[in-house]
Each structure stands twice: as C-alpha cells, then as structure tokens.
Amino acid sequence: MSPPPSRDPAHDTFPKLLLRNAAVRGARVAMREKEFGIWQSWTWAEMAREIRCIAQGLAELGVARGDKVALVGDNRPQLYWSMCAAQCLGAVPVPVYQDAVADEMAYVIDHAGAKLAVAEDQEQVDKLLQIRKKAPGLARIVFEDARGMRNYDDAALTSFARVREIGAAREAKDAAWLDAEMAAGRGADASVMLYTSGTTGQPKGVLLSYDNVIRTAENAIAFDGLNETDEVLAYLPMAWVGDHIFSYAEAYVAGFCVSCPESGATVMTDLKEIGPSFFFAPPRIFENILTQVSIRIEDAGAFKRWLYRYFMALAKRVGIALMDKKPVAAADRLLYALGEFLVYGPIKNVLGLTRMRLGYTAGEAIGPDIFDFYRSLGLNLKQLYGATESSVFICMQPDGQIKSDTVGVAAPEVEIKIAESGEVLVKSPGIFQAYYKNPEATAAAKTDDGYYKTGDAGFFDKDGHLKIIDRAKDVGRLQDGTLFAPKYVENKLKFFSYVKEAVAFGHGRDAVAAFVNIDLEAVGNWAERQGLAYASYQELAAKPEVYDLIAACVEKVNRDLAEDPNVAGSQVRRFLILHKELDADDGELTRTRKVRRNFIADRYGPLVDALYSGAERGHISTVVTFEDGRTGRIEADLAIREAPRFAPARRVELARAG
Amino acid sequence: MFYRESGQFKSAYAADQAMFPILQDRIGMAVILAVAFVGVPMVANDYFLSTLLIPFLIFALAAIGLNILTGYCGQLSLGTGGFMACGAFAAYKLATALPEMNIVVVFLLSGFVSAAVGVVFGVPSLRIKGFYLAVATLAAQFFLIWLFTKVPWFVNYSASGVISAPPRDVFGFYVTGIEATAEAKYIFCLSFVAVLALVAKNLVRGRVGRAWMAIRDMDIAAEIIGIKPLQTKLLAFAVSSFYCGVAGALWAFIYTSSVEALAFDINRSFQILFMIIIGGLGSILGSFLGAAFIVLLPIFLNVVPTAIGVPLSTAMIAHMEFMIFGALIIFFLIVEPHGLARLWQLGKEKLRLWPFPH
Amino acid sequence: MANKGRVIGDTLLKVENVSLGFGGVKALTDVSFDIRKGEIRAIIGPNGAGKSSMLNCINGFYHPSAGQITYKGQVRKQMRPHETAAGGIARTFQNIALFRGMSTLDNIMTGRLLKMKRGFWWHCLHWGPALREEIEHREHVERIIDFLEIQAIRKTPVGRLPYGLQKRVELGRALAAEPDLLLLDEPMAGMNLEEKEDMCRFILDVNEEFGTTIALIEHDMGVVMDISDRVVVLEYGRKIADGTPDEVKSDKRVIDAYLGVPHE
C-alpha cells in the first residue's frame, strides 16, 4: 500500500522543489550560517546553483542512482546541500549522528553500504578513516572544512571545494544531463534513510520515500500555517528525523529560511540573534532554558526578583487563558500588558523567542510546569507525538486545545487506534517503506492492515487527546499485579529542575525504587547559595543535604502519584543518587539521550540489589570511558534513602477510571 | 527593557559595524534629532536657547575636539582654550578680510587654521609624553592668548581690543550679529555640531581612530605594528584643534557675539577637560554628556539653594562650583574613569539584559 | 612531525656580529646567526641571556652598537620599529602588549593598519571606498579569528580576557599584518599544558599554512625542540650553540647552561 503522492505532482521530490523555489522565490534567502562573524546567506537561486555544482561533482566522483551517501557532521549548509545534491542524482542520503563513536558509525555506514561520505571536518574524517576496514564499501570521503587536512594524503579524500570546482566545470559543460537526472526522480523513490537510535540492539535504517516526507510536511505546514516568511534554526542532529522534517523537508516545501548556528557552543547566542519564528526543541532544552532563567533571576536585585515573581504569578494565572482566547478580567489584561513590557517581552527577547510564532517539543514528555511557563509568557509552544517511522507527525495539538499532559489529536491524514495491549497503532501518508535490509523488523513493526506499531502505550482522554504513558514493552507490573510505567515515574521526577535523569525499577518487584542523577548546574547553584563546598559531581551527589533536597522531590512525586489511582502503586519506596552522570558514551543513554533502563539495571546490578535488600548503602564499581577514549574504573559507596509514601486516593475514583 | 534585539541579526559587515547596530538605538537617535531640530525651536524661548542650548552645543563640539586628542589618542592637552581662540580670531580675520565669503566656509577655514597651529604645538609630542606634554600644551595656551591680546593686527587695530562679530547670513537668515534670532543661531550651531559629531564618530570607529587608540593604549606596541607615532599624533592634534577652532569661532560669533581672547583663558581649557573627564574619555557621547553637565551645574547651584530657601552669594556659587567640579573629577577618576558615557553604557547593557542581571 | 610540503628557502635575515650595550651593561656580544625563509627558528637561553634584546634589535626597537643586520638581502640602516613593520616584520611580546581599551576585533584590525590605504577624508565619511576597505580587511581579520578559534570573544574588550586568550589575540594581531617574518617573544610563557599545546598547533599551522617564517624565543626547551627547525642558544649575551634541535640538545655547553654549571 503506497502513501498518497505530494499535493503538487509536478514537484514530488526535493530536487524538483529546489528548482521550483529557485524559480518562484529565487531572491529570498534560503539558508544562513553564522560564519566569520556575520550571517552568511544564500538565496534559493544561489543555493540551487551550489547544489547543482555539488551534484555534478558527486557524479564525477561516481555517485549514481541508488547509491547511499553518508553525511557526517554538525548542521552546515554544505551538508544540507550535499543531501539535496545526492537526491538530485537519485542517490539516498544517510545522515549519521555526528557524535557517534567510531564503532557506531562503522555499523551504520557499513549497513547502509555508503559509497561516499561527506564529512564536516578533520575530526569526522579521522573517524571515517579509522572505520574503513569495517565499512569496506566506503570508497570516498569528501571533507568540508580543510583545516588541519594539509598533511592527509589518503587517495580517498577530496575536499568539498574541489568537488564543487569539478562540479562547476561539469555543470558548465553539461547542465542538461543533471536536469534530466533531477527530473527522473519519482515521489515513490527512496528519499532519505534515517537510522533510529534504538533503545536496544543495533540501529535500524528507516527508508522514507519522497511521498512520505513531502506529503507529511505539506500536511503539517497546512496545519500550522507555516509559509515562506518563517525562520528556523537548524541545530539538532541532521540524522534525527525531527531535524530532517523541520529544517529540510518543510523548508523546501514551504520555502522558508533555515539558519545554521556558528557552533554547538553558540546555539543560544545564535538563537537570540536569529529569533526564529518556528522553533523546535526537545523538552530537555526547554528545561535547560528555564533552569537558566531561574538561576539568572536569582542573581538579580531584590526589586527585579520581586517584579519577576509578581508577573510570573500573574502569567501563571491568566497567561494561558489569554493565549487560548478565554475570557480574562480587564484589570488582569491590563496588568498582563504591563508584564509583557516589563518582564515577558524582555525575557522572550533575551531567550531569542520574541518572534516565535510556533514552537514544538517532542521526543519526551515535558514537565507541565515547564510547558506552562512558556505558554504563560505568550509563546505558542505545542507538544507533538511522532516517530522516525511515521515521518514524525502522529499527533499534534490544535490551537486553543493545548494540554500539558497529552500530545493532542491525530495529525491530518493520520489514523490512530489503540491495540488490546494498549499499544498505539498508526496509519498515515508518512509511514515508512521498510527497514533497510531488515525484512523481519519491518514485518514486526507493521500490522497486516498497514498500521505501524509505535511501541508506545497510551490512551485517549475524554477530549480525544492521546496520552502516552510509556513504551509498551516497558510497562510492567509489580509483584502484587499493580501497573507500573517506569517512564511515567521517571518523568515526574525529571520535572524537578534538580533532577537531570531518573531510572525507575519495579517490574516483578514488591515496590518501586529509583536511581537519580542530579542536575549539576541547578544543584550546584543551590549548593552555592547554601554555602556547600564541593569539588566534583560525585562529591556533590553524595552530600546529605543534596539527598534531603532530592528526597523532598521524591516525596512530592509520591504525593502526586497517590492522587491518580492508575499509578498510585508506583510510588517510589527507596532511591539513591548516582555517583556519575549517565552518559551516551558509556552506553547508558541513547544518542537522543533516552535512558537505557535494562542496560543500566545490568551495569549497576549491585546498586539495584541494594535498593531492594534494605541495605543503608550500596557499593558499585564501574568502568567509564573518558573523552580521550581511555577507560578507567570508578568506585563508589552510595547512600540509599527511604521516601515517604501516601495512601492512594479513594477507590471510588479508581473504579470509575478503571 | 525597551530593547527587543532578538531577530536583529547581521548578514553583512557593513550592518555589523554600523554606528547604531540596534534598531531601537537608531529609532532613539532619530527621535533625538527630530526633537533637536524641530521640537526645540518650536517650544524653547530665547533665554533657553541662547544661555543653555547654544553654549551646550559649542562646549560639546570643543569637548569632542579635546576628547579626540586626550580620550582617543591619549595626549593630554591643557591648551584647548588657545586653540579655540585661534579659531575665533581666524574666523574674525577671514570674515572681515573676505566679507563675501559664506560664513560656513569661514568657520571651516578657521578650523583649518587652528588645525595648522595645533600641528605646530603637537610636534613636541614625538619626544615628550604624558604630563610633560600637558605642560607643553600650556605653552600653546599662554602664548596664543598673549599673541591675540598683544598683537593689534588680530583685532584689526581696534582701540578697545574688544570687537563684535560681523553680521552674516545663511540662506538669508542672519546667524551672527544683532539681527540674528536665537532660533537661527541655535539651528546653525546644531547643524554644525551634528555634522561634525558624525564625522568625529566616523573617524574614531575606523582606521584613523584605531591608530589613535593604539597609540593611547600602548604606544610602543602601536609603533611595532607599523603605526607611525608622529604622524598619528599630529593628525590627532590637527583634528582636535580643528574641532576646538570651529567651537571657538562659534563661541565668539554666535554665543557671545564678540571676539575677545580672555574668553579662552586657561580656565576654559580646564573647563573643557572637566567635561571630557566627567562625560567620558574616549567617547563622543560622553563629550555631549559632559558639556551638558558643566552647563547645567551652575544653573542648578543657582536655582536649588534659592528654591530651598538658602540663597548663596555669587562668590559662594563660584567657589561651590570649583569645589564640586574638583570633587567630581576625583570621584569620576576613582569610580568610573570612563565617566557618564560608561554609566549610560552600563545602564543600556542592563536594559538589554533586563530583567536578568547578566 | 609530518612537515611535508614545506620549503625552507634562502636566508631571510642575517645577524652578523651584533653587540648591544646599555651604559656599562653588555646585553649582546658578537652574536651571529641567520634565519631562512619558511623555517621556525628558535632562540633559547636562560633568563637574562639576551634573547629579548636580540628580538628588539631585529625589529628595530634597539640599535646594535656593533655589527649589522641584513634583511631580505639589504643591510639594514637604523630603523624605527614602524619601518621594520612596514618591511614585513611582526611580533608579539613577552608581557602581552595588547591595546586594552579595544575589543579583540579592533586589536586585530590594528594589525591591518599598514595595509589600509584609504585617505583621511574618506574616513571622515566612513563611506564609499573607506567603508569598502574596512569591510575587506574585516573579512581578512575574521579569517584570522576563525583560524585562532576566538569567535566567541570577538567583541570582548581584551582587558577582560584570560591570559591564554590574550596571547592568542596578540598572535592574531601580528598575523593580521601578513608578515614575512614573525617574531614571537615567549609565546607560551605562563600557559598551562593544554594552552601550550594549542599555541604550538597554531604556530605550526601558521608556518605551514601561510608559509610564514617564524623566529621565537622560548624558555621551555621541550616545546622548542618539538617545533623548531633550528635553534640558537644564547647565554650571557653570547651565542653558545646553533643547529638543529638534536645537535643543540647534545651540545655540552648547552647542557651546562641549562643544568646550571657555574660559569666563569
């Protein structure tokens, strides 16, 4: 069953959209990049020229229809161009997570069978050269930034400038050839291959067709009213489907401008400069920004702090109602307007969100306080539910119907049903073609009637909004048979700014126990105000005062959980604060920074045992990988705390809900 | 608070290096100019224009001149009064010798005469530095004033030695002499000051200004990267004296309407120096702020004690002025050597980050 | 170190029998050596060996009381430092000599002053050719900023920067002049290991990427031996050794000087 084609049949591939944009809005800026102190920009016409030259150059290097081209690096215009250039030739771009260690990269490149890779800089080139034995198909490496590459004489290396140069020569001779190649693409062709990080096992290559991506992008653009005047900052990994849809697909379809930050370290400054109208970030980033806001305001003088508190309280009271166009008293409206001038406007300005018309957060549940904070400032932040396999969009929140604990209603042209097991099943134009070279997994992921199994457990609330509670396979039961959704508990913990990560255990146990990672910045700042001295994360994490702080958070979570009869049994009985931050390099988190619960349970087995043994302390010794690749061993002796628990709310409600 | 900079990104160096890179500042400046050129002449009375605004503008111009030399190029000068006198007398000689010449041209030329004199007195700056140079500039101050007092040629052999400025017009409006209205004088001064302030700002933010600041911050390093010390310093002396000269001409022709050397004595030099210390060394804006401060303080001292019922004698006010200026100079040098301009800048920075402190 | 592609050319600067004295104190006595085009030449020696005096002679800050300096084939007359700068010699200082009142960007822009030709009157307008010139040089400076990885501090007043960054800005200012001969006076003094490594990388990159001839003074023997082609060793104002790092390392007098064997 093939997805419906794009709504504009003449422009059913990105290369065709590129030509259309160059023709209808050639003078509009298509991309920007902060480099050499200013925002270098390219119009659609210039970008089309660049892409054509690169495509010709890649063809010269032997890239042909059906080949895979790996893209390795941060968000750079040149990498986005290479993506489109590959598509011009009918090749399939495979963006790779730029922070992947060599082994992970080797797997992806070998599995995809990439012939050529476009790497951002020396660092990525080094990795690629290192993995060539494991990925023998990789014949050529194009590098964008020539810095430090002077002494490399590997025959496989070509500079990006050189590719562009030979491409330009070829383009001058034979532009018609490329025109034909670009026209030869069809909507049903494979457009891009994105590797899912996967919480377990090896990553899977998700093949999406042009129809998948373009049709979905069209729907989303119509849903949110995006157009060519919008501005987006591309700062999330190119290998992640979210970036592919928002910074690439939607930009080509709607014709808006995408800006690339100077470097990872300058994203916040660049964000402020650009002031995007459409902004996307995982909850983690919104959370970090809010933490920053709280910390910075704490350093302000008494008057400013009072002003901030007063107007934030007001915003909390009336801000969201105002945004949802609900009736608000005239006096409050007036005060809110004053607040906009004195507090909200300036804060949005400093954060770079002044021009934000639309913001999305997805990937994880966002804390209701955090979500409400942004919305009460008058920012149209929405939650989104999606997956790589569905070209992102499954559920979206329509304006005026935004709730912090649901992900909204089905997106346009999306059908959702809930399986017996509670799993969410989806059918939409964006549902992927197949997992590359993995028919079993493809078969397992799709039902016979064409639904994609999201693997998430959830249910619709009374307004028809979908509420996701956890991964379907992770939902377990305590010994007494009570339902236990670990992520639900973890998220509740993580909604406290002091908690960076939490890992909850309980399946098959008599009660719930948890590991906690403190947020070094927030807790560190708190410790400074308390006059607590500490030298390292480990030392801070072990402080009894910090335990008290976290215990208070756990207590609040338990109180909260007790309110909802469905999850009242999941209250945390015992917890400990881990001596190190969970790290993707140690395999504890996925590249998208989701906790790998089972891996952690294995690795920290003695600690889990200690949580359930009633011991006062747990001992652990772990191997860690340092930044330079060396490994070392960390030993720690951690305190374990008991948390107070609360009686569940009345059974009557439980009965009704059940 | 007022600043909403998000989204004001620069995609060209010209925009990045603009005088007012922030939109709100551009709007603010446009409003100030509109008020100064249109609003003020419509509302202000003659007294306000002739005793407050005109001297303020002229002082500001002289302060810009001294700031270029001292604040930007680091060469302390106590001869400002002398260079102002130069401009005043050059303008008088030019205006009387060539009555047909447009007064704007006269003023500009007198600026160039001052510049030439400034260069002569700047020559020692090659050999001597710091307060040695300051003392040397006193030579200019005393010598020039003596010259204009003692040599009758400068006053066209007038017996009294005090002469009034001849009436001249621009576009049919008298700007000097008895027939000139306060409004015409004000607009004329304002135009001069606005244009020259713009030129000064242009100079200090480009190649020339960087060379000056390099000399100021570390003259040895400046020379080693290829800056010619004498030429750079002499240029600063020339430009500085040009500004002071034009200011002197405006002072004599427009403000006092009489050309006399005593108006430009050593105290005038100190007065201008105080303006740039209080206003801010190395800041064009500071020159305006300092001038405003020095013009307003005596008025404040006159009005406030009377208002609160403790009227002061004239002598007392003069002494109070001395003390307050002295104390303020020390205060600013200790607390904020970059003066009011820096305070404004810090305040602006606060507004840009509002409500955050950093 | 794979320094392929580098070409060491002819003599760029030749110091012959140079002596320098201040009053009664002899800072340099009869020192001779040469610097070849494209090489990294180190001048080392214990404190007070006359290394800085040597650099000061080369860039015209001091005038040798005897001997001569030949630069680009011409015997140099008494020259003021700004004249040697115009001849293509740039330098950094042991005790950072940045313009503290200016930003990083402006500091490096001053390094371009020699190359800016537009007249004073255009600068009054800051428009037309003057503006074009500013932008043209800004572009060049931005490349240096990018090269030295100091984008984040572009508009920060240099006085507020930590020591290591100030050193980098100073290198940037010297590079902005596109010198033929770059003199570095203890570029790594007071730096921690990581900063030293960065600085070494920059020095090598400058040498290889732009082909700039570099003469550097350094206290830290290890660093010098790693990056330089040839080394001159001074002690008490006299040359005691000259050669490749390996030769110098095994020279008995050098070992004595560095191990502090009493000297009569």
Place this chain on the structure above:
Amino acid sequence: MTGDILGFLFGPLKEIWEFPIFFVEVVIGGLLTGVMYSLVALGFVLIFKASGVFNFAQGAMVLCAALSFVGFQELGAPIWLALILTLATMLLMAMAIERLVLRPLVNQPAIILFMATIGITFFIDGLFQTIWGSDIKRMDVGIPKEPMEFGGVLVNTFDIVAALVAGTLVATLAFFFQSTRIGRALRAVADDHQAAQSVGIPLRTIWVIVWAVAGLVALVAGIMWGSKLGVQFSLALIALKALPVLILGGFTSIPGAIIGGLIIGVGEKVAEVYWAPGIGGGIEDWFAYILALVFLMFRPQGLFGEKIIERV
C-alpha cells in the same frame, strides 16, 4: 623687513653692552625671582620623587597655605600660632589627600593621577576661598623691602631675604633626605615602591609625610609670594610658572628644580626687559613655557632628569 627683525633681535645686545651694570641688576633680579620659582617647583619635585604623582595642586597649596596663614592672623592669632595652625592645616590636608585620592587611585596610570591633582586643585581652591574669602589680603611678616646697594648694583632686601629663606629650606630638605631615617625611606620609595614596602616602610605614611612636607614648602613659598604680591587667587597661577621650571630641571631632581628656577627667572627677566617692549610686552606669561618647550625637544628628560629607557 629683515632689517627690522635683525634690529629687534640684536638691538638689545648693544644696549646690554653699553649698560652692563643695569644688565647685572636685571640678572640678579631674575635670579631672585628664579629662587621663588624654585621654591614652588621644589614642592612638585618632592611629591613626584616619592610617589610618582605630578602634583598639579602644588600651586593651589601655595595659595591655601598663604590664605590660611593670613586668615588665622586676621582671626587674631599671633604669627607663631598662625604658623603652627597653618602647618596643622596642611598636615590635615595631606592626610585627607592620601586617604581620599591617592589610596583609591593607587596603581593607576600617571596621567590619571595627574588629572586627579587637577581635581584637587579646584577643590581646595574652592574650599579655602569659601572659608577665608576671596578678597585680596595683605601679608606682612616684617621683611624689609628697601632696596640695598652692592658695588653700584641695586638689590631689593626682600628678594635677598627670600633667597636666604629658600636656600635654608633647600639645605634643610637636603639634610632631611640624606641623613634621616624617614628621608632614606623616602628615597627608597622613590626608587622602588615594592622594594620599599618589602623592607617594612609603610607606603601610606610616607605619602602623608611627603605631602605634608610639600605643604610646608608651599607655606614658605606662600609667605614669600604673598608678602611680595599680596594673598589672592593669582598666587595659584604662580604655580603654573613652576611647571616650565620642572621641565627644564627634570621632575626628579632637587638641584634641577633650583637651577631650572634660576634659568627661567633670569631668562624671563632679561627677555622681558630687553626684548618684550619690541613685541608688546607681557611675555612673562609664556616665555618660560616656550623656553622649556624648545629645551624639551633636545633633552626630553630635562637637565638633571634620568634618561628614560623604554622597555618592551
């Protein structure tokens, strides 16, 4: 035209040749005025040597000392008491300056300190005139003013006394510097602030002492000048005359201050008497400066100043 200029330049030489006695009188008059300049310059040098501060306020201190001295006398104090009270005032002022100005500005560039002393000048000018009034006051400490004749040369007794007083003061200061503990400490401070501190000399105390001594010198100068010209604001301007003296003599040299003063005194007087009439007179306002300036071009460090070696 050329003839006029030559006549202007060389005419007076003929006059000098013809009336040598008058010339000697002029020179001696110049020398004695020069002594008075030296007296003011001495205060500058003292402070500059010990704290590196170019004290522009020295002239104002002369005025303040004189004003206070006369003021106390007007209040009925006998001369000795007025002298003590004035000295106490100057000491108080020195302490205030050290505490309120020098201490907060320590380690600032010299030029900033210089500007700060301009601030001090204005402040104390205003303050003392507020206290004592700004009328011209007569000062009489009983020094005779009749002219005396030495071998046909007429000399003013007052000037002789002034010269003697100045000489005594200089001798005392020289002794103070060379032979007392505090004096040696002062010299150490002048050479190297840190070294002085490291051997246990409290820098702040030193500064107070130096400023107080400069106050004493100012008092002496004030009494001399005040007796000669009356006590009034223009006394502060005398100080400006001491600046070229310093340039000539070098900022750090006491002998330089004296010899510089004498040269300026003589040069100014001779020029005034012989050449000034030809160009309108009143050249004493600037002659010293131009002389110093011309001199500076050839010897930037002054007659006795140390040669400045620039270091990088």
